[in-house]
Amino acid sequence: AFARGAEIAARLCDRFGCGTALLKERSPSCGSKGVYDGSFSGVLIPGDGVTAELLRKKGIRLLGESEIDGLLR
Secondary structure, eight states, X not given: OHHHHHHHHHXXXXXXXXXXXXXXXXXXXXXXXXXXXXXXXOOEESSOOHHHXXXXXXXXXXXXXXXXXXXXX
C-alpha cells in the first residue's frame, strides 16, 4: 500500500508539475529526515518514508508541515 501510494503521488506531481511537496512529518510514508520505526512506541529512526524517498529522487523539494512557511518562499 505504501509503494502504491508513493507511485500515485509521484504521478500526480508529474502531472501537475509540482516542484515542492508538503508532507506529514515522521510518517513512515511521508516523513523526511526521520520516521517512526513502525513499532508504535514513538521511536524515530533516521531516513525518509516511502513517498518522501521517491519524490526526493524525482528532484521534488520536501517540506514537513512545520515548514509550511517555506512554501511562501
